Amino acid sequence: MEITETTYLNSSNGRSDQRRASYAWIVVGLLWVVALLNYLDRQMLSTMKPAMQQDIHQLQSAENFGILMAVFLWIYGLMSPVSGMIADKLNKKWLIVGSLFVWSAVTYLMGYATTFDQLYILRAVMGVSEALYIPAGLALITEYHESKTRSLAIGLHMTGLYAGQALGGLGATVASNFSWQQTFHWFGITGIIYAVVLILFLKSKRRPSTALLRQQENITGKLPVLKGLAVLFSNLAFWVILFCFAMPSLPGWATKNWLPTLFAENLQINMAKAGPAATITIAVSSFIGVLIGGTLSDKWVQKNLRGRIYTSAIGLGLTIPALMFLGFGNSMLSVIAATFCFGIGFGMFDANNMPILCQFVSAKYRATAYGLMNMSGVFAGAVVTGLLGKATDAGKLGGNFALMSVIVAVAVLLQLSLLKPRTNNYKD
Numbered sequence: 001m002e003i004t005e006t007t008y009l010n011s012s013n014g015r016s017d018q019r020r021a022s023y024a025w026i027v028v029g030l031l032w033v034v035a036l037l038n039y040l041d042r043q044m045l046s047t048m049k050p051a052m053q054q055d056i057h058q059l060q061s062a063e064n065f066g067i068l069m070a071v072f073l074w075i076y077g078l079m080s081p082v083s084g085m086i087a088d089k090l091n092k093k094w095l096i097v098g099s100l101f102v103w104s105a106v107t108y109l110m111g112y113a114t115t116f117d118q119l120y121i122l123r124a125v126m127g128v129s130e131a132l133y134i135p136a137g138l139a140l141i142t143e144y145h146e147s148k149t150r151s152l153a154i155g156l157h158m159t160g161l162y163a164g165q166a167l168g169g170l171g172a173t174v175a176s177n178f179s180w181q182q183t184f185h186w187f188g189i190t191g192i193i194y195a196v197v198l199i200l201f202l203k204s205k206r207r208p209s210t211a212l213l214r215q216q217e218n219i220t221g222k223l224p225v226l227k228g229l230a231v232l233f234s235n236l237a238f239w240v241i242l243f244c245f246a247m248p249s250l251p252g253w254a255t256k257n258w259l260p261t262l263f264a265e266n267l268q269i270n271m272a273k274a275g276p277a278a279t280i281t282i283a284v285s286s287f288i289g290v291l292i293g294g295t296l297s298d299k300w301v302q303k304n305l306r307g308r309i310y311t312s313a314i315g316l317g318l319t320i321p322a323l324m325f326l327g328f329g330n331s332m333l334s335v336i337a338a339t340f341c342f343g344i345g346f347g348m349f350d351a352n353n354m355p356i357l358c359q360f361v362s363a364k365y366r367a368t369a370y371g372l373m374n375m376s377g378v379f380a381g382a383v384v385t386g387l388l389g390k391a392t393d394a395g396k397l398g399g400n401f402a403l404m405s406v407i408v409a410v411a412v413l414l415q416l417s418l419l420k421p422r423t424n425n426y427k428d
Contacts, residue, residue, distance in 0.1 A: 023144075023203070024144035024145055024149075024153070025153075026201075027140065027141065027144050027202070027203075028141060028144075028145075028153050028156055028157055030197075030198060030201060030202050031096070031137050031140070031141065031157055031160070031202075032156065032157055032159070032160035032163075033160065033194060034096060034100055034133065034137065034160070034194070034198070035133075035137065035157055035158070035160030035161045035163075035164065036160040036161070036163045036164040036167070037100065037103075037104065037164060037187075037190070037191045037194065038100075038103070038130055038133055038134070038160075038161065038164060039160075039161045039162075039163075039164030039165045039168060039256075040163075040164035040165075040167045040168045040187060041103055041104065041106075041107040041126070041130075041164075041168075041187055041188070041191065042072060042126065042130060042168070043164060043165050043168025043256060043279070044167075044168035044183065044187070045068075045069070045110075045123075045168075046069065046168070046256070046257050046258075046260060046261075046275075047168065047260050047271060047275035047279070048175045048180045048183065049065055049271070050270075050271050050272075051175040051176065051179075051180045052175075052180050055114070055180075056113070056114070056115065056116055056119065058116035059116065061393075062261075062389050062390075062392040062393045063389045063390055063393055064116065065389060066385055066386045066388065066389020066390070066392075067120075067386065067389070068116070068119060068120060068123060069123075069257050069385050069389075070382045070385045070386045070389075071120055071123050071124050071127070072123045072124070072126060072127040073127070073253070073378050073379070073381050073382035073385060074127070074378075074379070074382045075123075075124045075127030075128055075131070076127035076128075076130060076131045076374075076378050077131075077374070077375045077376075077377075077378035077379040077381075077382060078375065079127065079128050079131035079132070080131050080134070080135065080371040080372070080374035080375040080378060081368065081371040081372045081374075081375050082131075082371070083095075083131045083132045083133075083134075083135050083136070083367075083371050084135035084139075084367040084368040084369065084370055084371020084372065084374075085228070085367075085368050085371065086132070086136075087132075087135045087136035087139055087367035087368075087371070088139070088228065088364065088365060088366075088367045088368050091204050092136040092137075092139065092140045092204050092205075092367075093140075093198070093202050093203065093204040094204075095132055095133075095136045096132075096133055096136050096137055096140070096198065096202065097195050097198045097199055097202070098132070099129050099130065099131075099132035099133040099136075100133065100191055100194065100195045100198065101191070101192060101195040102125075102128075102129035103126050103129040103130045103191065104187075104188050104189075104190070104191025104192045104194075104195065105188065105192065106122050106125050106126045106129060106188075107126070107184055107187055107188035107191065108184060108185055108188025108189060108192070109122060109184075109188070110122050110184040110188075111180075111181040111182065111183070111184035111185040111188070112181070131371075131374070134370070134374055135367040135368070135370045135371040135374065136367060137157070138154065138157070138354045138366075138367075138370055139363075139366050139367035139370065140204065140205070141153050141154060141157055141354075142154070142354060142355075142358055142363070142366060143205040143363065144205065146425070147298075147301065147302075147355075147358075147424040147425050148298055148302070149298060150298065150354075150355045150358065151293065151294040151295075151297040151298045151301075151308060151311075151351050151352055151355045152291075152294035152295055152298050152351075153294075154294065154351055154352075154353075154354050154355060155290030155291065155293055155294030155347070155350070155351030155352075156290065156291075156294065158286075158290050158347070158350045158351060159286070159287045159290055159291075159347075162282070162283040162284075162286040162287055162290075162343075162347070163283060163287075165256060165279050165282070165283050166276075166279045166280045166282075166283030166284070167279075168279060173272055173275070173276060176272050228364065228365040228368045229368070231361075231365055232361065232365060232368065232369055232372065235360060235361070236418075237360040237418075237419060237421075238357075238360060238361065238369065240414060240415070240418045240419055241353075241356060241357060241360065241373065241419070242372065242373055242376050243376075243411070243414065244411045244414055244415045244419075245353055245373045245376060245377050246373075246376035246377050246379070246380045247380070247407050247408060247410065247411035248316055248319070248346070248349060248407075248408050248411055249376070249377030249378070249380045249381050250380050250381070250383075250384045250404050250407055250408075251319060251323055251342070251346075251384075251401070251404040251405075251407075251408060252346060252377070252381070253377075253378075253380070253381025253382075253384055253385060254381075254384050254385070254388055254400075254401060254404065255278075255282060255339075255342065255346075256381075257381075257385050257388070258385070258388045258392070258397065258401075259278040259279070259282065259326075259339070260274045260275040260278045260279065261274075261392060261397065262278070262326065262335075262397055262398065262401060263275075263277055263278040263335065265392075265397060265398070266329060266330050266335055266398060267330070267331075267332055267335060277336075278339065281336055281339045281340060281343065282339050282340075282342065282343040283343070284340075284343070285339065285340040285341070285342070285343025285344045285347070286343040286344070286346060286347035286350070287347065288343070288344055288347065289315060289343055289344035289345060289346060289347020289348045289349075289350070289351070290347040290348070290350060290351040291347075292344065292347070292348055293311050293312070293315055293347055293348030293349070293350075293351040293352055294351040294352075296311050296348075297311040297312075297351065297352050297355065301355075301424055305359070305421045305422065305423070305424060306419070306420065306421065308352045308355050308356050308359065308421075309352075309356060309415060309416070309419050309421070310416075311348055311351075311352055312348065312349050312352040312353070312356060312415065313412050313415055313416050314345075314348060315344070315345040315346065315347065315348025315349040315350075315352075316345060316346075316348075316349050316408055316411060316412045316415070317345065317412055318341055318342070318344060318345025318348070319341075319342050319345040319346055319349075319405070319408055320405045320408050320409055320412075321338075321341065321405070322338045322339070322341040322342035322345060323338075323342065323401055323402055323404050323405040323408070324338075324402050324405050325337070325338035325341075326338045326339065326342065326398070326401045326402070327398040327399055327400070327401035327402025327403070328398060328399075328402055353370075353373070354366075354370060356419070356421075357369055357370060357373070358424075358425055358426060359421035359423060359424060359425070359426055360419075360421060360426055361426055362426050362427050362428045363427075364428070384404075387400070388400055
């Protein structure tokens with residue numbers, strides 16, 4: 001058989017396309033570890049409270065602990081839209097590397113904290129540095145993955161967050177065998193080393209030239225950042241997405257910060273057992289949820305443009321009874337089953353937030369849009385974290401968990417009635 005130039009070029013293009021497809025999944029793998037560290041470093045504080053309060057007495061108050069957790073969320077939330085704007089304009093790779101390095105250094109320094117005020121300042125700095133990651137990381141994944149693999153890719157990345165949440169739960173176990181100071185040191189050093197790995201292997205997608213960006217500015221008569229905000233806030237669908245992301249974030253953050261405490265109180269077990277039981281259960285179930293939600297959504301959307309929305313709504317629907325049983329369950333079986341159901345449902349929801357956003361917002365503004373979504377969700381989390389601290393002191397933590405099911409039900413109804421996409425990948 002004669003090999004023509006056309007045959008050779010087609011073969012070369014085929015190999016090139018295969019390499020690009022393979023690297024798109026390598027990007028997900030590289031960022032999966034960053035996502036793990038992102039949640040691990042913030043989460044392990046919640047399960048190391050008993051060990052830390054022996055040295056820092058202010059942590060003996062649940063309200064003070066809620067304040068410490070909430071300051072991270074408020075700073076993280078305020079920085080999220082700014083981080084999204086930065087990610088839409090700058091090189092995403094270096095933004096991700098810098099974010100990881102700084103929050104890992106902060107984690108390391110937390111091992112040297114001796115006062116509540118020092119912890120408070122370090123948590124605030126961590127909020128700034130960690131906020132830079134999620135909008136940039138998710139936007140980079142959507143640049144590498146088209147509609148047929150987008151939900152699965154985002155979902156697999158989200159499992160890194162769940163894995164970090166689970167390993168954060170082991171912080172109490174590690175601290176009980178060594179010390180909470182050493183725990184912070186080890187995980188901080190790990191993140192710093194991995195930042196070097198990203199420098200070597202992570203690549204950004206090619207961006208438009210500076211000249212082209214300036215040409216766009218001259219045509220629009222507005223700065224890209226201001227235009228992006230104007231485009232987003234004039235989009236009714238974006239407001240609906242914003243609300244439907246914020247409301248489920250209330251129980252989402254509640255489980256991240258208070259589920260170990262709920263396990264300990266409802267099941268009458270110590271935190272060294274409650275921490276891993278709560279975080280590992282929800283991490284494993286959420287992993288299953290994103291696999292189900294990502295795969296189902298990517299297939300469903302090929303036949304029905306509302307497939308991603310229906311998948312997300314099914315997931316949120318599962319969290320409603322789960323929250324009721326979490327709030328009022330008092331046996332190991334009922335609480336574990338409720339946590340498992342919540343994790344699967346929330347994972348299905350989590351895998352589809354960015355893909356749904358892509359149906360209504362163009363690639364130019366997605367990081368900014370997700371930053372605003374993240375801000376709304378985190379602010380909701382900051383409010384609920386503080387309120388649940390007071391509820392814990394009053395002995396009403398379980399009842400407040402159950403009450404959040406009503407809020408989720410409202411979000412599901414709005415999502416199903418108002419979100420009607422016309423395309424799977426919106427473009428200006």
